[in-house]
Amino acid sequence: MKVFIVHAHPEPRSFGQALLQRAVQTLRETGHQVVVSDLYAMGFQPVATGDDFSERRFPDALQYDREQKQASQRQTFRADIQAELDKLMACDLLILQFPLWWFSVPAIMKGWIDRVFANGTVYGAGGKRFDQGGLKGRKAMLAFTTGCFPEMMAPDGLLGQRDVILWHLQHGTFGYSGLQVLQPFVGWSIQYTDPGQRGAYLDAYAARLRGIEHEAAMPSHPLSDFGPDWRLKPGIAPRTAGHRRPGDGA
Amino acid sequence: MKVFIVHAHPEPRSFGQALLQRAVQTLRETGHQVVVSDLYAMGFQPVATGDDFSERRFPDALQYDREQKQASQRQTFRADIQAELDKLMACDLLILQFPLWWFSVPAIMKGWIDRVFANGTVYGAGGKRFDQGGLKGRKAMLAFTTGCFPEMMAPDGLLGQRDVILWHLQHGTFGYSGLQVLQPFVGWSIQYTDPGQRGAYLDAYAARLRGIEHEAAMPSHPLSDFGPDWRLKPGIAPRTAGHRRPGDGA
Numbered sequence: 478m479k480v481f482i483v484h485a486h487p488e489p490r491s492f493g494q495a496l497l498q499r500a501v502q503t504l505r506e507t508g509h510q511v512v513v514s515d516l517y518a519m520g521f522q523p524v525a526t527g528d529d530f531s532e533r534r535f536p537d538a539l540q541y542d543r544e545q546k547q548a549s550q551r552q553t554f555r556a557d558i559q560a561e562l563d564k565l566m567a568c569d570l571l572i573l574q575f576p577l578w579w580f581s582v583p584a585i586m587k588g589w590i591d592r593v594f595a596n597g598t599v600y601g602a603g604g605k606r607f608d609q610g611g612l613k614g615r616k617a618m619l620a621f622t623t624g625c626f627p628e629m630m631a632p633d634g635l636l637g638q639r640d641v642i643l644w645h646l647q648h649g650t651f652g653y654s655g656l657q658v659l660q661p662f663v664g665w666s667i668q669y670t671d672p673g674q675r676g677a678y679l680d681a682y683a684a685r686l687r688g689i690e691h692e693a694a695m696p697s698h699p700l701s702d703f704g705p706d707w708r709l710k711p712g713i714a715p716r717t718a719g720h721r722r723p724g725d726g727a
Numbered sequence: 728m729k730v731f732i733v734h735a736h737p738e739p740r741s742f743g744q745a746l747l748q749r750a751v752q753t754l755r756e757t758g759h760q761v762v763v764s765d766l767y768a769m770g771f772q773p774v775a776t777g778d779d780f781s782e783r784r785f786p787d788a789l790q791y792d793r794e795q796k797q798a799s800q801r802q803t804f805r806a807d808i809q810a811e812l813d814k815l816m817a818c819d820l821l822i823l824q825f826p827l828w829w830f831s832v833p834a835i836m837k838g839w840i841d842r843v844f845a846n847g848t849v850y851g852a853g854g855k856r857f858d859q860g861g862l863k864g865r866k867a868m869l870a871f872t873t874g875c876f877p878e879m880m881a882p883d884g885l886l887g888q889r890d891v892i893l894w895h896l897q898h899g900t901f902g903y904s905g906l907q908v909l910q911p912f913v914g915w916s917i918q919y920t921d922p923g924q925r926g927a928y929l930d931a932y933a934a935r936l937r938g939i940e941h942e943a944a945m946p947s948h949p950l951s952d953f954g955p956d957w958r959l960k961p962g963i964a965p966r967t968a969g970h971r972r973p974g975d976g977a
Contacts, residue, residue, distance in 0.1 A: 486790040495891070523773060523834040524731050526737050540736040540918070580899030581831060584773040584838030590829050607885075626791070626957065635857075635950075635961040637898055637969030644891050649830030653886075668790070700885075707876065709883040719887030721968075 478690055479507045481568035485516045485575045485586040492667055492675055493576055493622060495681055500572070500620070503683040506555040510688075516585045522557065525590020529555050541598040549597030561593040571617040571690065573646075573655065577624075578669075580642050590650055599654045608699040610655020616694065618680070619646060621678050622664040639663075640695075640718040647695070647718055657694035728759045728940055731818035735766045735836040737827045742917055742925055743826055743872060746932055750822070750870070753933040759940075762814050766835045772807065773838020779805050780806035792846040799847030800820075811843040819937065821867040822907065823896075826917075830892050840900055849904045858949040862906020865946065869896060870932070872914040889913075890945075890968040897945070898969055907944035 479565045482500060497513070514521070526553035527539045531554075534547040549553045555564065565571065575582050584589070599611040601644045630639040640647065641662065648670055651658045662685060664678045683725075698715040732750060736743035747763065754761045762769070777789045781804075784797040798804045806813065815821065832840070843852070849861040880889040890897065893911065902910045912935060914928045915927050946966040955959045965972055 481910065487774075487791060516971070518778075519772075521961050523838070524737075524767075524831065525828075526767075538761050541737060543918075568820030578775075579837070579840050580895035580903075582836065583775065584834045587829075587831065587837040591834050594829065599940045622809045629957045631958055632971035633965060635953050635957040636903075636968075637894055637967070638971055641894050641969040642899060644887055645830035645895055648887055649892060653830075668793075704886050707879045707885040708881050713799075715883060717887070718971075719891040721882035721888055 478513045479567055480504050480509050481514070481564050482511065483514045483586065483589060484575060485573075485583045485584075485598070487517050489518070491576075492588040492664070492678075493574065493676065495675070495679060496620065496622075496664065497574055497685055500574070500677045500686055502687045504689075506535075507687055510623075514561060514564065514567070514589075516580045516589060518722045521585055521589060522583045523591070524593045525588065527726040529558055529592060531555065539702065542601075544597040546592060546597035547601070549595055554595070557597070558592050561589065561597065562598060568616055571612075571615065573617070574620040575622075577621045580636070581645065583637070594650065594654060595699055597715060606653050606700070607697070608655065610653060613655035615656050616659055616692075617651045618659040618665075618689075621661065622667040624668060625666060627663070627665050637717055644717070644719045648677065652697055658697065659689070659692050659694060661691070672724065728760050729817055730754050730761045730817040730820045730822065731764070731814050732824060733764045733766065733820045733836065733839060735823075735839075737767050737833075738744060738847065739768070740841045741826075742928075743837070744826065746870065746872075746914065749929045750824070753936045754939075759935055762764050762818070764811060764814065766837075766839060769802060771835055771839060773835045773841070775838065775841045779808055779842060781805065781898060784800060786893060789902055792851075795845040796847035799839050799845055799852070801977065808845070811839065812845065815843060815849070815862070819865055819968055821862075821865065821901075822870055823867070824870040825872075827871045830886070831895065841932070844904060857906070857947070858905065858952070860903060863905035865906050866909055867901040867941075868909040868939075869893060869911040870913075871911065872917040875916060875919060877913070877915050888968055894969045898947070898967065902947055904927070909939070909942050909946070 484497050499696045501511050501513060525541055530548050534544060542657060575586055600606045605611045608705045626635055627634060629636045630642060632638040636642060647658045662682055702709055709720060734747050742829045751761050751763060780794045780798050784794060821913055825836050855861045875886060878884055879886045880892060882888040886892060899910045912932055948966060952959055952963045959970060
């Protein structure tokens, strides 16, 4: 497989960097090709602006997604975006690796998503989304560290259930784009761990990655499960944490 | 009330800017004080780095949240962060206004959260979180525009239920910090609306804001609903989209 790891951590001596290096080493030993975008090291610019396009279809007022659509057709993205798009389209497995900040990715990685997951390529262009998305046939996973303990992300945990917290990323970003989503890898409460526990996390991540190509994706609904009103058709039971039926509670 | 509006849109001639201006005008007419941070106009820097602190407790390797804690005690945040913190702590109502990008806020606003919602001030410092959070006594709401139609965010909609999509912001960011969360204001499928529909959205937003101080907050759990294992105590029924009990389904 071609594996594309996008990494966001401000500190090169962090445990996150150790996880990244272990992943690269393990995947290469297993015979996979690995490409890394280390966003802090690259000085990646995360703010979407009109300068992201070398020509503008609507120069008077920026409509970012419509300019993305034209840039997808004419390959007029700024070079830093096109380079990331090329890596993304070439991969079989995308891994986003980061410390969980405010229940999501750090801003530098959100900007990578905003700018690289482009209309006309990753979605759109005649209804490409979910199982018909521009990234279909590929897989993706989140690999992140937390300050919290696993019980806090239990279904009845203080922070809410894990897959609800991650919904905007796993369903909204990965799923919408056509990526099949693997279970996340989580390094829990990293700042409260000792070197032995950190070593155990590194080993667990390596063991997981050694068989990653055989893992099944998490449940999701194909577009055909939804009616013309974009709601689940009668008789289709919700399969995910984010889809409910009346009477299912809050 | 003192209302603090944080706004993120790359285009000064956007409908988002029209919503912002209408909000400022309406709130002032109603007698509220309004402060605005227009992040694109300010050139706000969203990437958290070690330069965010004028002195470092751990200069060898950056632990961002621990440096935030010290900076909260010693007021050693970089000036751009301290200015935003001062506005935040002074407000009674926080409004985040933005176009929904990838089921979340644009990167420039995520960076505002990463850098300004600081450990030691907004949370932490002896267990401050949720109803004991550093922003308790204040309210907050999201005001955003979408490319999608409302049915898509129905409980059984294609994109998932609205409050699951927004969980990382409404529960994870607002709730965790002690803010009471008001229902969001949503301008649906803005790029498919005509001037009449846009005018109706502006009027609806203004009407909503005119009575905003009387609105009740959305349901949430106080910390005391959770046991020492950080899970809902026996007998406490989940009140939100993100808390489940075994048997409640996915």
